[in-house]
Amino acid sequence: MRAEIDLRALEVIQGEVPRQLDGGFFRLIGDRKWPAFVENDIFMLGEDGMASCFYFKDGMVDFKMKYVRTPRFVAEEKAGxxxxxxxxxxxxxxxSVEGLSRGTANVTMLAHGGKLFALKEDSPAIEMNPFTLETIGEYDxxxxxxxxxITAHPKIDPxxxxxxxxxYCAAGPATTDIAYYEADATGKIIHETWxxxxxxxxVHDVMVTENFVVFPVTPLRHELEWLKRHxxxxxWDPTEQxxxxxxxxxxxxxxxxxxxxPTQCHGHTAGAFDDGRYIYADNTFSKRSFFRFFPNADGSDFDPADTMPYLKRVIIDMESNGDGFTEQQLFDYPCELPRIDPRFETMPYSFVTMNLLDVPEQERIGHGFQWVATMDVNGKKPAQIRYAGHNCSIGEPQFVPKNDTAAEGEGYVMTVVGRHEEKRSELLILDAQNINGxxxxTVALPFRLRSTGHGYxxxxxxxxxxxxxxGAW
Structure with a gap:
């Protein structure tokens, strides 16, 4: 799009925006300002970060969108x-840019300790003004x-x-170093280890419980020699465990x-918790990397069906003498971008919402995400699936509690739907207990937003x- 936007009072074309919603639905997308000079540039991964936010107040919704002015962005803007x-x-x-940070800040927005950050896992965090989306600069x-x-998937212990x-690659490209940190509620670093x-x-995501952190190392390999050979x-290296x-x-x-x-690729974490002995961690896993543009290390072909991820529960016995773990599949359909009620991070939970890649019952199979679903991971309530519509795509869902004292899963699922034929987007605010109602x-934008990976x-x-x-107002 290459457009920075500031809109007041978006049109509500159906229903009413709950007046108690007071905050922002932040999204981060990739949107190159300058055409790439390399062949086969990877969509999203190599594009400039564009931060956006739907700001809610008194039943009204405003919208802002601005580029994240990373050192990379500033250098290219100066050069044109x-x-x-x-x-x-x-x-x-x-x-001319040797040694300059290459980060694009195009994956996740994080608010913690009164600061807002744009994150991309290959570079430092970028601090931004939470109310204007103006870039402040790299933050350490x-x-x-x-x-x-710094990872694009940090966790906040509620x-x-x-x-x-x-x-990961904490010491530089293609290194095995992983640096682990914790910051207190004010943002002060209180723990570091390597x-x-x-x-x-x-190592895209991480699983965090009250007592443990689980780092998934799966064989989407990264070698310096490959970089030097362009x-x-x-x-993907299927020979590794x-x-x-x-x-x-x-x-x-x-x-x-x-x-x-067994060899498989970790996608994103839903929730994780422990009882002192057993760790229970729910994640999406596929037989090989979800990203089809990353080849097999041996040059062989692969079955695209192997890229389809499924939600599984990993169970680790910390009192066992062995080095194995068990797993069980939680949902029948391939899915990604799972989100729980964030007030239950690190704790036992039930509610999760996510995107589906392919529901066989639908007569038309599209590209990307066309469905949003909710489910109870404990199987006490039936799953619900909502279809975005023909020639539509649907973004990562975000759960928002109805209020500070709401029960788990009582609130709203927010997601952005791209209406392709109409060339515009809508923000849907759904009842989390009845997403098919x-x-x-429905809040309308007069243009179509680009697809994004994550929102908060x-x-x-x-x-x-x-x-x-x-979720606190």
């Missing part, structure tokens, strides 16, 4: 052309965080307000314990730094 080459490969850049937690990369985050993964790979930065590294919260790197399992409200709701009290409980 693209200067950075292939995804995650500094050897393909224009010599007052020079304490030395990892060269009991303590602590931020749990990490960085350790090595069994092999170099993408080959894809990541390749899966490793789940379990570290006690605030533990030291030498305490990590590795559990092994009439939307609580942050209440106004959280944006002001008064609390770190997601």
């Amino acid at each position: 052309r693209a200067l950075f080459g292939e995804y995650r490969n500094p050897f393909t850049d224009d010599p 937690w007052n020079e304490v965080v030395t990892s060269k990369a 009991k303590t307000g602590e931020l749990v985050f990490f960085g 350790f090595h993964a069994p092999y170099t790979c993408m 080959e894809p930065a990541f390749k 899966v490793y789940l590294g379990v570290l006690p919260r605030k533990g030291k790197g030498e305490q990590i314990r590795w559990f092994k399992g 009439e939307p609580v409200a 709701w942050y209440g106004s009290r959280q944006l002001r730094g008064e609390t770190n409980v997601i």
Whole structure:
């Protein structure tokens, strides 16, 4: 789109926006300002970050969208052309930007300790103004965080307000270093430790419980030699096992314990919790990388069906003498981008919402996500599935509690639907307990937003730094 936008009072074309919603639905997309000079540029992964937010207040919704002005963006804007080459490969850049941060800040928005960040897992966090989306600059937690990369999937412990985050390739491209951090409710770093993964790979997400952190090491490999030969930065290597590294919260790197399992690719975490002995972690897993543009390491072809992810529960016995884990599938359909009620992060939970890739009963099979679903992971309530419509795509759903005291799953599912034929988008606000009913409200945009990976709701009290409980008004 390449458009920075500031709209007041979006049109509500159906229903009413709940007046108690006070905060923002933040989304981060990839949107190149300058055409790439390399072939086969990867959609989303190598594009400039564009931050957007639907701001809610007194039953009205405003919309803002601005580029994240990373060091990379600023350099290219000054030059008037693209200067950075292939995804995650500094050897393909224009010599004028050697040593400059390559981060695009295009994956996730994080609010914690009264600050808002744009995150991309290969680079430092970028601080932004939560109310104007103006870029403040790279942030390193007052020079304490030395990892060269910060995950795009940190977790906030709702009991303590602590931020749990990490960085892989923390010492630089294609290194096995993983740096693990915790910050207190004010944003002060209170714990740091480093350790090595069994092999170099993408560690996109992490599983956090009250007492443990689980790092999924799956064989979407990343080698320096590939970068130097201008080959894809990541390749799928089916010869490697899966490793789940379990570290006690605030533990030291030498305490990590590795559990092994069958080869598969980790996608995103839904929820995770422990009872002191057993860790239960629900995640999406596919037989090989979900990203079809990353080839097999041996150059062989692969079955596209193997990229379809399914929601599974991993169970780890911390009192066992072995190094294995068990798993069970929780949902029949391929799905991704699962989201729980964030007030139950690190704790036992039931409610989850997610996108579906393919529902066989639908007569028309489309590309990308066309369905949103809700389910009870404990099987006590039937799953619900909502179809976005023909020639439509639907974004990652976000659960928003109805109020601070609402029961788990009592609230709203927000998602953006792209109406392709009409060339516009809508923000749907659905009753989380009945997503197939009439939307609580449908808010229209006069243009179509680009698809995005992730979005987060942050209440106004959280944006002001008064609390770190997601959903608090």
